[in-house]
Amino acid sequence: MRNLEWASVPSACPGEPHERPTDASHLLPKLQLRPVPQAFLDALAQRFGTQFSAAQAVREQHGRDEGSLQAPPPSAVVFAESTEDVADAVRLASEYEVPVIPYGAGSSLEGHLLAIQGGISIDVSRMNKILSVDADDLTVTVQPGITRKQLNEAIKDTGLFFPIDPGADASIGGMSSTRASGTNAVRYGTMRENVLALQVVTANGEVIRTGTRARKSAAGYDLTRLLVGSEGTLGIFTEITVRLYPLPEAVSAAICSFPSIEAAVRTVIQTIQLGVPIARVELIDANSVRMVNAHSKLTLREEPLLLMEFHGSPAGVQEQAESVQELAKEWGGQSFEWATTPEERTRLWTARHNAYFAALQSRPGCRAISTDTCVPISRLADALLDSVQEADDSGIPYFLVGHVGDGNFHFGYLIDPGIPEERVKAEALNHRLVERTIRLGGTCTGEHGIGIHKIGFLLEETGAGAVDMMRTIKQALDPKNILNPGKIFTL
Known part of the structure; x- marks a missing residue:
């Protein structure tokens, strides 16, 4: 792992030009x-x-x-x-x-x-209780420590579910803090759209509430939206009210292999542009398929593939699936295989969610430098294809997965922590990817948040003026700088 004691920061003030170091220390x-x-x-x-x-x-x-x-x-x-x-x-x-x-x-x-x-x-x-389920209003209020799987297991008898699915069994508090999303975001949105209200402990220990269970409000500043995604730097969540959704009447999943990443991506772009209400569409590159097969004991074709899921009425699901299948054929999609039983779908999605750990297993002792860029759907191919070529040319082992229905994708560069040159090379790949993404109108993080690793990228994406405004908010709400200091930006 990279020890932060060895890191450095640029000598220039925020927003001022400076010579970029050759490694990732900036x-x-x-x-x-x-x-x-x-x-x-x-x-x-x-x-x-x-x-x-x-x-x-x-x-x-x-x-x-x-x-x-x-x-x-x-x-x-x-x-x-x-x-x-x-x-x-x-x-x-x-x-x-x-x-x-x-x-x-x-x-x-x-x-x-x-x-x-x-x-x-x-x-x-330990604060993992469900405080109230308001099924008629499609909302639930929970404590921050409950995980998404615990929540869905507890409410399964109501006919409702919470769709935000970042892969890891994250806590609802953590998901709210990082504005998480995941595989279902293309249809159900992210935590930004699905958190309605919060109870928050502020920097001086005061307890406040933001928002209500009503679906909309024009009452003052939208403090809920300000706090969702603040990564623990403005307050600590102790209660969270989120939206629920009816369990779909019918669910069907499918996998389809493609001759190239470009063919798979073009299929996704056309699917979204035609307005097909697909619930999930995940890209898995050939490297990742090999890793997943080895880790989860599957026999998927070791080619780029899309893993898709359709929600709705039986007739609606069939119509969606047929539309996507026709689009896939135009781009050389083959081996369209269906997973209609809950057990088959669970097996496929579990394998997808374990792709990160499958990748780590593929190179024992390695660590992953994970990217999290997101672009407008029309620029997805432009962002991905050049980045794939750069990764192939680098010689660094990598995997590629993505919630590509909303333009979000992840490279994982697998580095040996005992070889500093590999981290330097991986960080350089990451930086070129982010620069490309920003140039195409995208963002350095679709769902992981800034934390420490993306502080420099935030300045590049938003500019010094926007970051200074964020600092002003932070200093006003946390003047002693005690809430998760050093994250998102430096003061």
Whole structure:
């Protein structure tokens, strides 16, 4: 893993031109550890008792995510079990000016959980209750620690489901914090569209509410939208109200192999442009298919393929599927295979969600430098094909998967952490990909968030003026800079 103690930042001020380093160091902030007074830790221990831990193993668990970066662990962990617990911990942290980092499932990829300025972790995974299900209004209110799988299992008898599906069994709090999406976003949207209201602990320990269960509002600033995607830098979520959807009457999945990535992508572009209401459409390149076959014991054709799913009435699903099948044939699609039973669909989607771990298994001991770009659907082929060529020419093993129905795709460059040159090469590929994406009207992150790894990219995408406005908001709401400091941008 890359240790952040070795990273550097450019000497120029934000927004000023500077000579770009030849490696990836300009993307990573330096460690700036802040003091954690023993009196603060003693106060936490007295308030929380067995809910407080400074054990090395517990601290290390809460000081890493699924990404490839590394930093020292937090000084302690508080296991919150209520909104009052979170508020009390934040009040103490504010008093002593100690950073606090919210922790849910630990499945983020961009260094969101790393204690790069020291401090403590507030683990909300025990706050995993469903507080109310309002089936008539198609909403549910939950605590932040419940995961998407736990939620759907608990409400399955209502005939409703929560569709946001980022792959990992992430917590609803973490998904809200990073504005996550996933495989269903092409039809059901992202967390941005599906979070209606929040209960939030602010930087001074105050508890506020934003939004309501109503589907729309014109009452003042839209604080819910501001906080969703703020990555724990503006507040800690303790209750979240999200939309639910009726379980579709009929569901059918299909896989189709293509002679090239371009053929698969052109099929997707035409599908979306024709208005086919496809629920899921995932691109998996030939490298990834080989890895998935080995990991999940499948026998998929080792060619680029689309994994698709259709929701609706039986007649509607059939019509959607037939439309896409005809488009696929025009681009050389073959071996159109159907998975109509829940067991078959689950097997295929589980294999897709495990693609990341299948890739890591393909090169034992490796780490993945994961990308997360998203472009307007019309520019998808332009963004992908040049990036595939660059990756092939680099000699770095990689995998490629994507929620391509909304223009979002992920390369995973598989590097040996013991060979620094491989990280430099992978980061260079990533940077060229992001520059291409921004040039085509896209974004450096469709769903993972900025965290640490994409701080430099945010400035390139939005410009100094927009980042300065974000800083102004942060400084107004968190003047002591204790809420997940050093993430999204540097102050």
